[in-house]
Amino acid sequence: MTDSEDSIDITHLARLARLDVQDAALQDVQGELRNIIRMVDLMAAIDTTGVEPMSHPLAQAARLRSDEVTESVEREQFQAVAPETAEGYYLVPRVVE
């Protein structure tokens, strides 16, 4: 087991990913994730000295558009699929007591 495999703290990762740490299935995931990380650790064997990272397949600069209004906000239509709304607002549990 490498250092990285040993270091998988599934509870911490679940918190970062906003997944339920009580989820029983997460225990299986810990073992699976260890296997996945062991597989991706194969990358360490590749010499990448001086190689520029490639974040995107197209070598083009970000495109800009003119600053004009092109869309309108259809609030009622968008909120029709929301779990809970009131008076045009999205409702969530109370944040400030």
Place this chain on the structure above:
Amino acid sequence: MHPLAELHELREGLRSGAFSSVELTHYYLRRIAEVNDKLNAFIHVDAEGALSQAAAADADRNTESGPLHGIPIAHKDIFCTAGLPTTCASRMLENFIAPYDATVVTHLKHSRVVLLGKTNMDEFAMGSSNENSHFGPVANPWDHSRVPGGSSGGSAAAVAAALTPAATGTDTGGSVRQPAAFCGITGFKPTYGRVSRYGMIAFASSLDQAGTLTRSVADAALLFAHMAGFDPRDSTSASQAEPWLDALRSAPPGACPKLRIGLPREYFAQLEDHTRIDALSAGLRAAGHELREVSLPHTDAAVAAYYVIAGAEASTNLSRYDGVRYGHRCDDPVDLEDLFRRSRSEGFGAEVKRRILTGTYALSVGYYDAYYLKAQKIRRLISADFSAAFEGVDVLLTPTAPGVAFAQNTLADPVAMYNQDIFTVPTSLAGLPALSVPIGLQDGLPVGAQLIAPAFAEDRLLALGLQLQQQTDWHQQIAEDVA
């Protein structure tokens, strides 16, 4: 009407008045009613909407009508369709009705296709077997105990079983090409950026590309030409104009010149059975093409780099599902954190959670350089491998998948499943166009070959694929559900 009719035959039948679009639509709806229970290829069938679009297409048909006017198709359930469910095969979006159409959907509406419904898939396009759907697995029409491939497994099975003459799909690491190979049909993934991603639910944004699942290369070319084009709503949409692409909207690909075709030795070294691809190579030589071995030395690192990059992008993209604005929300959340965590844990399936956690790990403090940055550097090396190979050859020929369609419930180990993608992920990392064509049967199951071209040279792939299908009848072999 014949279940194996290609789009140009349907077009001719509609144009000559041999049948109407309403009759054609009834025909496919009837086939769906008869066969879909066995295959589970469709998540949603819109019979009423399809018949009304067909009636409208019949009513205003004239001599100017385009080649797709009144022809039924299906969309993978990853494309937003205004007014129809768009679930991405996830419990998270089980009740989601998109308020707008994806650009692909809009383009095809303008071409007057009839939308039969939305096809099943692996949840959020994450999978190579279509076993990861909230709506249940899809069966392979050639053998119901086997997988159709994934993630566009519903689209592939639906076309193979003639429940629709053609379907859209998306390909992030092989999700059009591998199911096409497993189901014995033609799967086409254009160059990254060629088809708009607007309204296509995001999995890994630097890899996602829409494609086609069809009976033939001629059909792939036609459907592709009606989906592609610059879209200001997609920040990574490719902007160059292509006269050949405009021509494909109404005419098949042109004659194929003699090509230099490269066979990457790293791919063939990992292939289980060479019989079918050797037969294809012999046919290509006989057609006057020159075949030679080439090397893509970083192939073995592609699956690792792909699963780091795709996981990282997925964990970012899927952070939008929070139970607030749309999608699944848990019951009685006690606070905001509880709302986020339980909504996401209940809404996402096991594979989606694995990928989110893999991506979160790769992006987390202390691991970013070792995983995400390292994967991006390997991506550059893989892309450079292709560029070097294309200095000596015009097209690459590889197997599409290591073997034929595997039995359901046999690849329980995620890493074994990920390794199925070995021949398709390198092309995705480099953003190159690739075409999977059927090349015959092995033990009664279809085998596919993959043709890969340099970026934006789709015309070369389509011309070669068409020539191949004019000289062979592998694409006309029939699955069990059609026979």
